[in-house]
Amino acid sequence: MGDVRLAPVGADLPSPPEYNPLAPTSDPAHPTELPRGTYDIAVFDNRFPSLTLGAPVPPAPAHALNTEERAATGKCEVVVFSQNASGRLSDLSDDQMALLLGVWADRTSVLAATGKIRSVLAFENRGVEVGVTLHHPHGQIYAYDHVPPCRPQCWLRRRSTGRNRENPGWRRS
Template sequence: MWRSSGRLADGRQIIYYDETPATGRAAVQDRRPLPPIAAMSQLRRDPLLDDWVVLAAHRQDRTFLPPPDQCPLDPTHGDRLTEIPAADYDVVVFENRFPSLATPAGPAPEPPTDPALDARTGAGRCELVCFTADHTASFADLTPRRARTVIEAWADRTAELNALPEVANVYAFENRGEEIGVTLHHPHGQIYGYPFAPPRIRRMVAAARAHRERTGGNLFDDVVAAERAAGRRVVIETSHWIGFVPAAARWPYEVRLFPRRRVPGLHRLDDAQRDDLAAVYLALLRAFDRLFPTPAPYIAAWHQAPVDAAGVPDPDFGLHLQLFTLRRAAGKLKYLAGSESGMEAWINDVAPEDAAGRLRAVLDPVPAGATDHTEQGAL
């Protein structure tokens, strides 16, 4: 895999992850007359929950469900100018034109005159990851080699964003389906570099510390060991990965995928883990698409360790994927209604053991050595 970097017309970075060398894609000029980015994000603290809320009013103007022939994530062809100047690409990452978190950060807030307002600038990083130039595809349609290239891109961006002084946690994710709220149908994901540890990450860190104080063990290792011993909720297991429906699953169909050798983030996976992940991840996505007559809307969320000011990840944290769908049955969605939205007290309509059995029933076998990464170059 070969990496090359360029700049878009408004100064945003674009990075090509190519499967063949010397494509010259990063040197292709962006011919659009774009004004400079004017993202004015702000963080506001909720004192009752001690959580940060991101205020990004400029995102009201972002592109919303354009027709296929106007998709900004397709390659540029002739006079049809898009976010990707090259005429083709394998995997490409670029800074979001409408970022929730601004890079560089906007000006500091005015001295406080509002006694209820605790605010700071919304510094951070928001990037898009396009998995393929094929507008009609999905991640599940990719070859194992292409999936491996996406994994390399995730790992590379995690390492680079962790090193930024304004970033405390890197979150790679994909939203698929209008039910989730996607605004562009082209197969893509996003990467956020948060300037704080998000609530879910913060709660897991606190739980891991309490678990170590109580038992002397690592929470993530012990959860994986317990689910493996129970067995009945395990959906997939290989020499390097294990995926299971958690015993206290919140979503009707939800899988947590862990590497069997714990690492804090995607950038710490070795080659064997990355090879295996390409095949395992594709198998899981394809299984989700077979649960119902039509492809499942899903969120694929990579939970990674928060980092300190020097970019060092929390040593107790265990990288894992949370993959879930909002669909609870054909034609029925799981809505976050009064209990979930109002109280954050979850009620699940599908027994996790039943969900695991249904996923196993539609899961393809994962062949050993499925990923062909011949000619994979160094970053």
């Protein structure tokens, strides 16, 4: 049997709705991820990242499977969309969405400037189905040292279906 690595105790357990580490700190004796004050959008390092810029090279595999073993090199960040503890990404105003797109673009540039990042994926992290443990509306940025195979495949599929900038295939409601 291969290596099994466990997450820190409690890292993947859903938090009760009243626990909100993504709200600004209101009691210094019980700090949250964010300092006191107001913000439109907040970005900070994920405390339980699956990728890190200083990832160690994995040991040689003890199996004969036809898989590539590689260091988990990259960066994981949390993006809090709003101080509003309820809602969704789709609830943001046009101005808030423009600010968020600017933040994603800025973080992509900063991460690419490390010289180790080749692909960045920004996404909304919502719902227990995808493993969300915090209820406050937020997303994550995963920055990879490689281009995951699904990215080029998605572009090829998009090209073959005739979707382009003039016909994106989606509408914002």
